[in-house]
Amino acid sequence: MKPVFTRTTGLTDKPFHYCPGCTHGIIHRLIAEVMVEMGILDTTIGVSPVGCTYNNYEYFACDMVQAAHGRAPAVGTAIKRVHPDNMVFTYQGDGDLAAIGAAEIVHAAARGEKISTFFVNNAVYGMTSGQMAPTTLVGQVTTTSPFGRRPEFEGYPINVSEMIATLRGAVYVERVAVNDFAHISKAKKAIRKAFRVQQEGLGFSMVEILSTCPTNWGKDPVASLRWMEDAMFKQYPLGVYRGQELEV
């Protein structure tokens, strides 16, 4: 009998501080496993966001830097240009990337920066207690859209992957989810492809990962996964938005 699933050495021993059932943890594990499997743990520099995962520099066993809110793509740009032989990724929530950091991500993608962005969309500002984000669904109740998001008053959600995919510098853009075994396996493949695109120097790569926030959605962890499937999948169709043809 041999171990077929063990805790990856791409993570430190420190237990995550996330709420029970929060899928940020699954995403951390996938990124860590890919770094180990690709043999890039020692040469990767990650950029932590502001949001619930602000201190994930304590969890990833690679080198990490903390950026100001939304500025991870700008910080990542600088690191990559100074250290072109290192792998650079940003880990960003939807408040971080699609609200305060909307300019940084658009221009990093447009410039074709050779970095990989892992964009975690949970349709709320998790850390600050569940305010509406640019990604909040129409009708979704949050602390700042107590009547449900009304388009005429609060506007429409931003589909970030579709938007970034219009930029020529973005060579690989895919939206995945971590709701079940099959989708988690697919998400891992997408993360690997993003790093491979960077390794080959092809340009900017981004994987949008649909994730849960049981605490601020007011649902238990299992019900949160079902809500992701029932509600989020409709607004945010999974799939490759750029780079389908890339063999890396």
Next chain:
Amino acid sequence: MPRVEFDEERCKGCGLCVSVCPQKIIALQKDKLNSKGFHPAGVVDMDRCTGCTMCATICPDVVITVYR
């Protein structure tokens, strides 16, 4: 014989592993608390584990090791 191990101190009792196990052999141990104050998950009938890794794959806190 396939087997799973839970690092109980890391478990947050979220129940995701319970919900995905095809053999339905995982349960939260209501008579136990870890130092975080959660009821850790555990396997009720190890003989029926197939080592499929479904539980470990969904676990957000990387609690589970699977042997096969």
